[in-house]
Amino acid sequence: MKKIKPLLVILLLMITSISFGQITKERKPDRIIKKDYVIIEAFVKKITEKNIEYSMPNEDLINTLDTSHIGRIEFANGKTQTFTEAKENNDVSNTSGSKHDPSNIEITPNTIAILPVPFVNTETLVTSEELSKFAQNxxxxxxxKKSSNIAPLTVQDPRTTNSLLRKAGIDYKNIDETSIEDIQNILGVDNIVAAKVSYTVTENQSSYGSTTIKSGQKDKATVSDYSNTNKNMKYEYHIYFDMYKKGNKIYTKNRSPFFTTKDSWKDSLTYLLKRSPIYIKK
Incomplete structure (x- = not known):
């Protein structure tokens, strides 16, 4: 019996070790968001006044990052730690849900950016990256084309917009989860157009045909039938259109196109755009 007990202890230790390893493996990483909006997903080990220590998932190597490069840390447990630069030294403060420090971000006045336009199928909830960028462009x-109607605003090129968003870990799928103020700081503009399109597609079928009877030889008649079926696709869109200036919503409208053709969403977007506060009729 005395020999069995040590074996049980070893077995229990092995089970505990395996369970602990599984828990550690399943733990979600923290999100280190740098001031240039590069996001590092890693496990934060230690935080000091001058730097933090962290390790990447599935690695034991400890990395060090200067706190002056960090905007905030979003911990896996839901807490947030924001890093702000004081005039004389670095000051670290703990807050929950705080916003980015815009002190080192240059916002160019009289600039406007168009965000990717999510297209969401309301039946399947599937989004389309191609349609999103197509609508944005x-x-x-x-x-x-109407630059004289929106003067003195300058429009940011979509390639620049999308590149800056990508560096910050934002795309057409999660853009609704990011605050407009953060997006404004990322893009360096003071005006933003944010639109969204929901849609459904249905198929309508219509059939038509005819029957012809012809007299043939020896008083025999021949019958010929002709029929055809047309398939028509019906697109029902609903467009949501918002415009922001310096983080404040200055215009919000929604509209459904009268026609149900494939490209009918374009007319509604143009209609809403021309009635926004930035557009001046000439």
Whole structure:
């Protein structure tokens, strides 16, 4: 019996070790968000006044990062720690849900950016990256064509917009989860166009045909039938359109196109854009 007890102890230790390893493996990493909006997903080990220590998932190597480069840390347990620079030295403060420090971000006056336009199928909840960028470029082209109507605003190129958003870990799928103030700081603009399109697609079928009877030889008649079926796709869109200036919503409208063709969403977006506060009729 005395020999069995040590074996049980070893077995229990092995089970505990395996369970602890599984818990550690399943733990979500923290999010270190740098001031240039680069996001590092890692496990924070230690925080001091001058730097933090962290390790990447599945690695034991300890990395060090200067706190002057960090905007905030979003811990896996839901807490947030924001890092702000004081005039004389670095000051670390703990807050929950605080916003980015815009002191080192240059906002160019009289600039406007068009965000990617999410297209969401309301039945399948599937989004389309191609349609999102296509609609974004369509709004951009409309503003460029009517640049004299939106003076003195300058429109940011969508390539620049999307590149800056990508560096911050934002795309058409999660753009609704980011505050407009943060997006404004990321893009360096003071005006933003944010639109969204929900849609459904249905198929309508219509059939038509005819029957012809012809007399043939020896008083025999021949019958010929002709029929055809047309398939028509019906697109029902609903467009949501918002405009922001310096973080404040200055215009919000929504509209459904009268027609149900594939490209009918374009007319509604243009309609809402021309009735926004930035557009001056000439």
């Amino acid at each position: 369509d709004v951009y082209d409309e503003l460029i």
